[in-house]
Structures are given as C-alpha cells and as structure tokens.
Amino acid sequence: MVALVEKWPVLGRHEQAAVWLGVWADLGRTPRTLDAYARGLAEYLLMCEREQVDPVTANRSHVAMFVRELTSRPHHRGPNVVSLDSGAGLANATIQQRLVPVRLFYDYLMEEGARESNPVGRGRYTPGRRGGGGQGRGLVPRMAKLPWIPTEQQWLDILAVAALEPIRNRVMLALAYDAALRREELCSLRTDDLDPAHRTVRVRAETTKTRRGRVVPYSAPTGVLLSAYLGHRVTLSRARGPLFLSESRRNRAEPLTLWTWSKVVRRIALAAGVPRFSTHTTRHLCLTDLARMGWELHTIASFAGHRHTDSTLTYIHLSGRDLAAKLNRSMEHIHAWRVATLTASSTAAPELGR
Template sequence: MQEIPWHYYPNVTENPITRAFIESQVKRQKRPKTIDAYARNLEDLIRAFALFGDVSLVEAGPDLLERYIDNLYHRAPARIRNKVTSKPCEKLSPNTIQQRIVTARLFYDFCIYHGYRQNKVNPLSRGSGRYGKASLKRGVVSRKQQLPWIPSDQEWEYLMKYLVTHESTRNQLMILLAYDGALRREELVSLRVDDFDWSAKFVTVRPETSKSGYQRIVTYCQVTAEVLKHYLWSERANILAAFGGDKNGPLFLSESNRNAGHPVTLGTFNDVIERLRSAIGLPYLTPHTFRHLRCTVLKRCGIDLEDIALYAGHQSIATTQLYIHLAPSELNKHIREATALFDAHMEQLIRSVAAL
C-alpha cells in the first residue's frame, strides 16, 4: 500500500473512520493525487464541523451539510486569506466546491456501507437522469462550466518579455515546458532529465505523474531546447556541484538556502506564478494557464480535437471541447463556411421581400 503523508491531515488521521476511508481508497489503487485531494477535503470538512458545535460528523443530516455548503460558497481561498494577492477571485472556485462535496458524499457512502452510520440515507443527494428527460434530478449543487482565462496575444508577448528579462533560467524553462507540452503542475515539477529525447525534442510524461494515469509524449520548440541546455549546463550544474545529486535525476532543483539541491515542489511553481501575476498585472494567471493556452493555440492551428486530447492527456474528448470556445474565430469560420448556402438563400429571401 502506498505511503500516506498523514501529517498533512491531522484531523483525518486522528479520526479512525476518516482514516479508514482514506486507507480504503488507497487499497482501491486510487492515484496519490486523488488520495491527497480526498484527505484534504475531509480535513476541511472536519474543521468546518468543529465550528458547528457538538455535532456528529458521521450522523450529520442534510441541515448540517447545507451549512457546510453555504460555508464553502462564502469562504475565501486559503491563498487569499493568508496572503495579499492581486487575483480578484475572492471565493472558492465552483470546481473546488464540487470536489469537496463529492468527497463528502463518497465518505458518507463509505460510512453507510461499512455500518459506521446508523442513518442509511446519504445526507448529500445525487443528481440523476439526463437533460431533456423527465427523470432528471438535480444534485445538491448544480455544475457550472466556466471557461478558463487565457492571455491575449499581446499579453502573452508581454509575459514572455518579462520572463526572459526578470526570471532565472530555471523559471523560464518551467514556463516554456509547461506551455510547449501543455503540462499540468505535477507533470512539470516531476520531470527528470532522463525523460528527454534530445535529438527528437520529445519529453515522456510518465504515467505515475499524470492525472489520467496514461503515459504520453510531448514536444518542445527550439528556443525551449536552448533554454534547457543553458539551464542544465549552468544553474543546475552549479547546484549539483555544490550539493550533489543525480545528473539524470529530477530536472528542476531548488535554489533556496533552506533546501538547495532538492527537487522543487508544486508550491515552488505556484510561487513563481504568484510573483509573475503580481509583477505584470495579469490577475487571472494561474499555473494551468499555460496548458489552456497551448491547447487553444493547437485548436487555432487546426489540430483535430482527438489529437489535442491525446497530446494533453485528457481521458475524455469532452474535456478538450472547451478549447473550441476558447478559439471562437476558428469555430465561427467553420460555421460560416458550412452554412454558406443556407445563409445565402436566407439573404436572398430577405432582400427580395425588402424590395417589395
């Protein structure tokens, strides 16, 4: 069974039922990132219930869960509560709220199935049916699909200029690879030197670092290859010479005095983005922006959605379809071309009527 960093979730660890739930998910071979999300969400649930007074987490009814959901909708993210930031988002994102509710629902399913909960009704109801069907039943929280923000061409150019003139070679490389390969944060910070095919300019994204659990191969451009070469021969080489390490091991190494030479963490990349966001005045910039932008550019260049899905490591093409909406000019052009005959007929009809 994979190791669980219990020290990150003290309340989950102390509660034998929540701990058993997390261990059951590990036994089901859920990915480490999924386990971490479940544990953090349960930690949040326990802390919220502690504010409700002397109430039972396991036997909670819909009223208490409604209070929790209301709490989620009116709460600011931790990074805003604990840090001054220019990002205008003052509430938890819909996806974060949905994720925490799903975790709580799974937890109560677990409690019912294993007999920990006397009330055999899950306090968080599920939606069912399909849109357009009479049997449709709405869940506790409606799903809202919000398109991610991506920079304009001018904003992207300004960001690149600032990156090259103000950031270290390592940070330049992190953003360039995140963009070129449409990489998620964990995929990026987990890259190893031996993941690279230097002659072909390919990078292997290992399945254990990918959200989908699938291995895939992505590419990078010539300028990224030059920055990569410079980083390996300068900053990274100097760190290895001073602190030791595997030449073919983790690509991105910490430059801080506290843990110099150690592999960077997700927080390292978050801090880079936080600094960029504030410095260049792009309040909606996130670590995922580069992935969204790359997929949008691929769509703008006429790449099929199926190929974009493979490149980005999407489990379903439905996820990839949002890039149609982020590249509206291409979609609209296709629609105009496809409906040209119908539109011409309608135009002729209107003109003939108007001439009467």
C-alpha cells in the same frame, strides 16, 4: 496517514473517518489527493461538532448547512484573491471539491451497513422529463466555466518579463507551453525523460492527473533553451535524476518543488501586470492554440493526456473554431446574396435616373 490526523485532529475523534481515509491510503491515492480528502471531510466533521450532530446519522439538512457555510465563507486571501466565481468566498469548483470526500465518506458508510442512504447524493436521472429524461440537479449547481487565457498583449507582457529570468525558469515556461504540461508533470521531469534527437519529452504516467503516460514534442527554440540549461545544470549536479533543480543556498541542487515553481510564475505574473496568469495558464493557452490551428479533437486529447474528449472540447469551444467556421460558411452565402443585390441595384440605377 498519521501526518493527516496530526494536521486535522478532528479525524482522529471520529473512528469511521480515520478508517475511511486509511482505505484510500492503502489503495495508493497520491498524497495530494489524500490531503484534499482529509481537508474536505475534516471541515465537515468540525461543522457537525459545532452543531452537535453525529455525522453517521446526519441528514440532508445538515449537509445543506455545510454547503451554506462554504458559500458564505470569507476567502482566506482576503482582498488579494485574484478572482471569484461563486459570488462569495469560495469558488464553485472549490465547493465541489470539498463535497467530494463527504459524499465518498457516506458511500463508505452505506457499504459498511452503517446507514441506508447518502445525504450528499448525486444528480439523478429522472425519466419522463421533457426531452426524454435527463440528469437531475445536483446538491450544488456545477458551473461549467471556460478557462481563462491571456490576450496576445498580455502574453507578450509575460514573455518580456520572463526574458529577464534565469535560464531554468525560461526553459520551464517554454516547455510548459510547448508540451501543455501540468505543474506536477513539469516539475517531475527527469533527465532520462528527454529525447533531444527527436525533440520529445516523456511524461510518465505516475506524474499525471489521469495516470496516462504520453510522449509529446517541443519546438526547436525550446530545444535551444533546453540545451543551454543542461549545460548550466552540470554546474549544480552531474547526477542523473530530476531535471529542474533548486539554486537557492538552502536547497541547492535539490529537486525543484511545485510550490517554488508556483512562486516563480506568480512573481512573473505580477511583474507583467497579468495577475490571473498561473502555472496552468500555459497548458490552457497551448491547447487552445492547437484547436485554433485545426487539430482534430482526438489528437488534442492524446497530446493533452485527457482520458475523455469532454475535457478537450473545452478548448475547442474556447478557440471558437467551430462557431467561426459555421459563421464563415453562413456569411459566404449571405455575402454573395448581398453583393448580387447591390450589383442588381447598381445596374438599375441609370434607369431610375432617367
């Protein structure tokens, strides 16, 4: 908590903000979540200070000013940004992320009796609308974009570059795809999470986004790579603990960090000429492939560790499985009709020639 205030001094200048953030810390939110909350609220408070507005009494117009600032802000990566989906400097998902702590902060002020309404608000259920009511539009429209996955050729290009990587990087990439692991789940694996006899890996609840533990399988080729890596790992450390270790001179045998793995994947992506490839792409690709192979929705959800099947439906849509099945069924009928018509036409042709 002290570190966050040091990183964002504006939080220390607003007592309610510091108390609110402390509540979330006491509730056991992860450091990454706390950092995201602190950043979003700090940026809002800085805007309030520039506009000489008391955030406790701010209204919807002031929140709208913050949204305008987010939607027009230049991206910090400048020309090196991989993709944008907001039409401006920040992606739609990032803007939504910045607004979450602001909304939660005002929820807290309402609970404490400091104000009566939340200027950020949420989409509201509006009775009487066409279709029997519905969800009102939120402060910022939410874009439901499908995840990006590489083409077959792009995946082959990634694999060609990855084949030249050290054994640790190759097995990490293979496990990330095989078990559809998120970056934190992959980097947090421990030696006792593995069950080579059954070719499964345990994903502990505390390392997951949804706090749902699961056991997932991996393929035989990945098992071979993993066995080779375990033999190599002994040269770094014989102690049980984190599975993937750093091999740099500065941090030798220390647990591999999320940021190091991100840099490895980024380097592979650029070398392969596929800059959109990231640490999360392997998860998207695996779940989409499972949908293409006909896995049931709830089975994919269990494999992925999703709390709700709404998230899993994304991969069903991305695979095009349901649409393809409907198209095939329709085309079978149309095809039969067209063939029958052509057959009838061919038998009638001699009569027409007479």
